[in-house]
Amino acid sequence: xxxxxxxxxxxxxxxxxxxxxxxxxxxxxxxxxxxxxxxxxxxxxxxxxxxxxxxxxxxxxxxxxxxxxxxxxxxxxxxxxxxxxxxxxxxxxxxxxxxxxxxxxxxxxxxxxxxxxxx
Numbered sequence: 001x002x003x004x005x006x007x008x009x010x011x012x013x014x015x016x017x018x019x020x021x022x023x024x025x026x027x028x029x030x031x032x033x034x035x036x037x038x039x040x041x042x043x044x045x046x047x048x049x050x051x052x053x054x055x056x057x058x059x060x061x062x063x064x065x066x067x068x069x070x071x072x073x074x075x076x077x078x079x080x081x082x083x084x085x086x087x088x089x090x091x092x093x094x095x096x097x098x099x100x101x102x103x104x105x106x107x108x109x110x111x112x113x114x115x116x117x118x119x
Contacts, residue, residue: 002026002028002101002102003101003102004097004098004099004100004101004102005097005100005101005102005104005105005110005113006097006098007102008098010026010027010028010098010099010101010102011026011096011098011099012025012026012099013025013026013027013040013075013076013077013096013099013100014040014074014075014076014077017068017070017074017076018066019037019040019075019076019077020037020077021033021037021077023066026077026099027039027040027077027099027100027101028101029101029103035079035081035082036079036080036081036103037077037078037079037080038077038079038080038100038101038103038104039077039078039079039080039083039095039100039101039104040075040076040077040095040096040099040100041075041076041077041078041083041093041094041095041096042073042074042075042093042094042095042096042118043058043070043071043072043073043074043075043076043078043093044072044091044093044094045072046091046093047086047091047092047093048070048072049091050086050089050091051082051086054082054085056079056082058070058076058078059071075096075099080103080104080107080108081107083095083108084107084108087108087112087116092116093116094116094117094118095113095116095117095118096117096118096119097113097114097117097118097119100113
C-alpha cells in the first residue's frame with residue numbers, strides 16, 4: 001500500500017477528472033513515469049499559466065494520453081519537479097498532503113509542502 005508524505009495510507013487525489021499515472025485517482029508512480037506524478041494539487045489559474053510559460057501545457061486536452069485539460073479548482077497529480085519549479089517561482093498551487101506520495105520528500109521538504117497545504 002502506498003504512503004503519503006505524512007506517513008499514512010495514500011488517499012485518492014481525484015476521480016473527476018480521473019488523475020494519476022495509472023489513471024486510478026491516486027498519485028502513484030511506476031515504470032515509465034519519467035515525470036513522477038506524485039503531488040496532488042488543486043490547480044489555480046496562476047499555476048496553470050506558470051506551467052504553460054515553462055512549456056508544460058496543462059490546459060489543452062490530450063485525448064491520446066487520457067488527459068482532459070485542467071481548469072482552476074481541478075485536483076491533479078502533477079510532476080514533482082514541475083510543482084517545485086512553480087513553488088520556487090512563487091506560483092505553487094495548494095496540495096493535498098494526504099494524497100501526495102511520500103516520494104515527493106526526495107525533492108521538497110515537508111515544511112514547504114505544509115506551507116502550501118489545502119488543509
